[in-house]
Amino acid sequence: MADTNTIIGESILVKGNLEGDEDLTVQGRVEGSINLTRTIIIEPGGVIKAEVSVANAIVSGVMVGNISATDSVELTETGRMLGDIQAPRVIINEGALFKGQVDMGDLEMARSRVSKTAQSSYQPSYTKSPAPTRPANRPVARPEPPKPQEQKPKVTPKPAPKPTPKPATPPKKPAVVAVAGASKRSKKKVILKKKKRR
Amino acid sequence: MANVIGRSIVIDGEITGDEDLVIQGTVKGKIALKESLYVENSGEVEADIETQNVEISGSVTGNIRASEKVEIKSDGRMVGDIKAPRILIADGAVFKGNVDMDR
Amino acid sequence: MAAEPPGVIGRGISIRGNLSGGGDLIIEGTVEGQISLKNHLTIEETGVVRADIEAERLTIKGEASGNIVASERVAVMANAKVMGDIKAPVVIVEDGAGFKGNIDMNVELPDGVL
Numbered sequence: 033m034a035d036t037n038t039i040i041g042e043s044i045l046v047k048g049n050l051e052g053d054e055d056l057t058v059q060g061r062v063e064g065s066i067n068l069t070r071t072i073i074i075e076p077g078g079v080i081k082a083e084v085s086v087a088n089a090i091v092s093g094v095m096v097g098n099i100s101a102t103d104s105v106e107l108t109e110t111g112r113m114l115g116d117i118q119a120p121r122v123i124i125n126e127g128a129l130f131k132g133q134v135d136m137g138d139l140e141m142a143r144s145r146v147s148k149t150a151q152s153s154y155q156p157s158y159t160k161s162p163a164p165t166r167p168a169n170r171p172v173a174r175p176e177p178p179k180p181q182e183q184k185p186k187v188t189p190k191p192a193p194k195p196t197p198k199p200a201t202p203p204k205k206p207a208v209v210a211v212a213g214a215s216k217r218s219k220k221k222v223i224l225k226k227k228k229r230r
Numbered sequence: 231m232a233n234v235i236g237r238s239i240v241i242d243g244e245i246t247g248d249e250d251l252v253i254q255g256t257v258k259g260k261i262a263l264k265e266s267l268y269v270e271n272s273g274e275v276e277a278d279i280e281t282q283n284v285e286i287s288g289s290v291t292g293n294i295r296a297s298e299k300v301e302i303k304s305d306g307r308m309v310g311d312i313k314a315p316r317i318l319i320a321d322g323a324v325f326k327g328n329v330d331m332d333r
Numbered sequence: 334m335a336a337e338p339p340g341v342i343g344r345g346i347s348i349r350g351n352l353s354g355g356g357d358l359i360i361e362g363t364v365e366g367q368i369s370l371k372n373h374l375t376i377e378e379t380g381v382v383r384a385d386i387e388a389e390r391l392t393i394k395g396e397a398s399g400n401i402v403a404s405e406r407v408a409v410m411a412n413a414k415v416m417g418d419i420k421a422p423v424v425i426v427e428d429g430a431g432f433k434g435n436i437d438m439n440v441e442l443p444d445g446v447l
Contacts, residue, residue, distance in 0.1 A: 112442055122430075123426060123427065123428045128438075130438050131439070132436065134432050139433055141381075141416065142381050233341055233345075240351075241351065241353075242351040243349045243366055245346060245349075246349075247345045
């Protein structure tokens with residue numbers, strides 16, 4: 033497998049199916065479908081009207097169609113895209129324009145913490161699961177260096193660790209209210225707390 | 231950080247929690263807190279309230295049940311029934327309703 | 334009137350119902366229902382919001398599910414989780430964020446692309 037980077041230059045128009053195992057930079061125009069095991073870079077001025085299936089996509093030009101990526105899709109500040117994105121990591125930078133569906137796989141949302149009725153039996157059932165399964169600081173894919181090709185399995189979110197039940201809320205100091213008259217109030221509160229302790 | 235429902239905020243619904251709450255805006259519905267509720271001058275509350283302490287400098291319409299104390303300050307206005315072991319109504323406060331200080 | 338400090342709905346607070354008004358608001362607790370805010374809404378890391386949201390600007394660091402309409406901008410920060418549709422002229426999704434739904438930024442393509 034050669035570590036090459038194919039460039040489709042400004043004046044080139046490709047119609048049809050494009051497949052490959054190397055990075056592809058598009059400065060011209062591609063219509064049809066693209067299947068790569070590596071990274072596609074759509075440069076400013078580049079236009080793609082195609083169904084795209086890649087490991088990584090960096091869109092700085094115009095992309096019309098759907099992208100399915102095994103790793104990441106990034107729209108840079110000059111990127112314009114109409115279509116759906118399916119990828120575990122999707123980055124949209126300020127200035128990019130996008131319309132379509134984004135699917136990063138199933139999200140684990142915290143269960144509702146609002147009690148059914150607002151009763152004094154309210155208990156914080158704070159069960160937000162720990163950090164997302166996706167590492168946030170993995171660098172965005174760039175074409176080089178070449179890596180041994182390994183087919184990544186489709187994104188399956190790792191089962192989250194059991195949410196650890198939060199211990200009963202620790203005794204709380206009265207919050208200091210940062211508005212005018214705060215000092216007056218906090219003094220009063222201290223008195224209240226003393227009363228409580230008796 | 232303190233909980234503040236700001237002047238221009240309107241909440242229509244239920245608020246529950248275990249922290250102090252300061253209301254400068256408008257709340258309609260129900261409030262259930264484990265700590266203290268402060269209804270400030272600009273605050274308007276139309277709700278049944280269940281807390282430990284309530285301090286009213288604004289306006290409250292609804293019934294209050296407090297496990298410790300209810301205080302209506304001199305510029306506070308309150309319409310509704312109060313049930314609490316300690317109730318303070320300052321000179322100048324406006325209050326209409328029943329008071330129950332049974333423990 | 335001087336700019337007021339933002340309202341805060343702290344970690345221990347849950348709200349069910351409609352929340353509306355002006356001024357900036359920070360949510361660290363839980364809100365279920367509907368939010369319609371004239372200014373900037375921030376959902377902090379501990380914040381959980383299940384509501385349709387209307388605001389001028391929205392910054393999400395925690396969790397939000399529901400549909401979002403912002404007149405200026407929506408930023409989904411690195412550890413945020415968002416489910417629902419977003420409509421705003423500017424939408425930013427940081428690396429590491431989780432998002433599922435539609436984004437509509439009103440895309441204008443250069444002439445002759447389609």
